[in-house]
Amino acid sequence: MNEPTSRQPDDAVHDPYAALQALASPAVCGGCGAVHADGHWAWSPAPPGAAATTCPACLRERDRQPAGELTVDAALARTHRESIIALARAVEAREKRLHPLQRIMDIAPVAPADGALTITTTDPHLARGLGEALQERFRARATYAFARGQHLLQVALTP
Ligand SMILES: [Zn+2]
Structure with missing residues (x-):
């Protein structure tokens, strides 16, 4: 049986990237310039x-380990691809x-032949946030599930 998918992660201290937040304060990321304090x-x-450090977002980008993964259904992506990307970029910029x-790592096709x-x-x-914005804009349905020991939020957007 599957667990309900709306559960929040309660074991953030075991997330190697979250654990890094317990670092020296103040500290500045050499990758992006973000400052960690208080x-x-x-x-x-x-x-x-x-102190010099590398922030969790830059570490995730370096390791290619996303914390969130939104998959847009092929039918939606084929019809609205450019608008979806533009809205995603606008939400990212705001956040x-x-x-x-809070950054977008990659926007890519799931597979070359798949839409x-x-x-x-x-x-x-x-x-x-992307799931909610896209759901509203395209009257789609977003579903949420945690994977990889609750460290990856997978969002699926379907018509
Ligand atoms: Zn950084």
């Missing part, structure tokens, strides 16, 4: 004496401005 990340000037770790589209993210909240 327990969260922001786009702010690095304070004097900030990333306040939350530096489906997959959008991977560095944070599960962004994948959820």
Whole structure:
């Protein structure tokens, strides 16, 4: 039997990327320039004496380990591909401005012959936000499920 899919992850401390947030404060990411201070990340000037680090989003990009994965059904993707990508980029830009770790990693076809589209993210909240925005815009249906020991949020968008 499958578990209900709306459960929130409750074992974030076991997520190797989340665990990295318990690092020196203040610290600045050498990859993207995000600054970690007081327990969260922001786009702010690095304070004097900030330790050098790599943020979880840059680590995920380096390791190609997304925290969110949105799959757009082939029928939807074929009809609305450009609008879907434009809306996804707009949602990302809005979220990333306040939350530096919420980024799109890749937008790619699931397989060359298949029409489906997959959008991977560095944070599960962004994948959820994309699912909600696309669902509303295209009157589609978004379903959510956690995978990989709750560390990957998979969102499926269907007509
Ligand atoms: Zn970074």
